[in-house]
Amino acid sequence: MWATLMSLLPNRADYAALPRTWKSDLLAGLTVGIVALPLALAFGVSSGVGAEAGLITAVVAGFIAAVFGGSNVQVSGPTGAMVVVLAPIVANHGVASVVIVGLLAGVFVLVMGIFRLGRAISFIPWPVIEGFTLGIAVIIFLQQIPAAVGSPEFAESPSALISAWNAIAATNLNLALWSLGVVLLVALMMVAIPQVLPLVPGSIVAIVVVTLLAELTGSPLQRIGELPSSLPLPALPDFAGISVGELIVPALAVAALAAIESLLSARVAASMANTGLFNPNRELIGQGLASVGSALFGGMPATGAIARTAVNVRSGAQTRMAAIVHSVVLLAVVYIATGPVSRIPLAALAGVLMVTAVRMVPSRAAWRILRSTKHDALIFVITAVITVTLDLVEAVVVGILVTVLFSVRALFMRGKVHRVALPGSAQPSDERIALFRIEGALFFGVAEKIHEEVTSLPDVTVVIIQLSGVQFLDATGAQILAEIVTQLERDGKTAIIKGIPQQHRELITRVGVLGELRHPNHLFDNLELAIAHARSHITREDAAAAEGRPRPFFS
Incomplete structure (x- = not known):
């Protein structure tokens, strides 16, 4: 029992290779930190809790998950999938509820890890995972439409579809032209720059260029706004005026998503990197602690981030020190560069997330599934549609149930x-x-x-x-x-x-x-x-x- 518990905690073996890999880990951490900055800001804004919360989450949760998690190369922080779940919570229960939801969800994920439920991810069928991913990509794209047309105030609806429709219907043509121009410029630069300079993060260059142009031209674009120049002190959330009972179900949904996405990301990382297998139960413990820590600092729930983890691996990460460096880089931004960061146009962040959403679309996997069997294709489509129209967790549950029904039917047909x-x-x-x-x-x-x-x-x-x-x-x-x-x-x-x-x-x-x-x-x-x-x-x-x-x- 004691040996089992010890295997779920940090140990010297986590950094055994560091004396010979510290240079590559340092470079990977710097690279992924730069890549993560615009995403952290954008996901914070898009979820409704603000850029500050996104940055805090990337720093605090990213550091805790790197130390306590079960993967040597996983990078954690705010993600698009979490934004999809949090936006309706903010709309229905207010911004203050997110910290409590994050605290509860972190405890739930922590308990999952302690009770060794990490292997459960292997029971989620492939068509469900890919349909889920496609649905998330569509929602993230829809969530950016209000900012992309210059009406970010319409992003507060629980439904991304309704928000997008209302924003388009209330569009101010002059402001929309400015915003759409920024979105288009950011998208073009994110696509073109890596083709010419593969080692340069296109999103950072696009953000810097667009922000400078916006300042020089005196554009009417809305900005991120003032950001604190230091991390707040950790504190328990204020429960006054908030019904915790009403937040249990949203917290369970957040916990389920955090567990699923983190384990999927860690599994992908293990297949990409030659750094050993990951421990799924320890990963859940790390992610649970990360969300709890993020909540205490006023951040949002975190998960493993597939895109940032992939950048980390491709940049040469060998140990968890790379993810720690990534958090330190973002912490430096908090203390040194919040002034320039506060002037970034919201439309620029919308452009970053729109490109991210398009890149998330599992086109190759979708094509393979649609060509496989009618049952798998139907499960894929049902999961994607429910993800967009209803709820992420409901989509996964329905997808699994439909898979089970088809499996039982196939079994009976063979009888x-x-x-x-x-x-x-x-x-x-x-x-x-x-x-x-x-x-x-x-x-x-x-x-x-x-x-x-x-x-x-x-x-x-x-x-x-x-x-x-x-x-x-x-x-x-x-x-x-x-x-x-x-x-x-x-x-x-x-x-x-x-x-x-x-x-x-x-x-x-x-x-x-x-x-x-x-x-x-x-x-x-x-x-x-x-x-x-x-x-x-x-x-x-x-x-x-x-x-x-x-x-x-x-x-």
């Missing part, structure tokens, strides 16, 4: 029962023996099929049920088998079971199937012996009938 001819030379009594072979899964339809076949053949007195082809059997299937045997015996038929697969014997015994047989001798592993016994049974039954004796029971 078949056939009446087959008796092998070998025919005997006069064979017409009174029915041999049924069950294949695949044993479910309720099998019982109906056997009953229909037997009742349509009144001369049948012995039914052999061959189970060697049954691949899946649960308690329900075993109970159905017991009901089949019981019904046959009630109808005056003798049931014989042949070939119970070894892996199902214990279950069949526990459920009481064998107890429903007329005699223990009616269980066989060999089909020829089962048929011979059935023929013998009919012979003895006929002899008893000729002599006026009762039907033989012990046979």
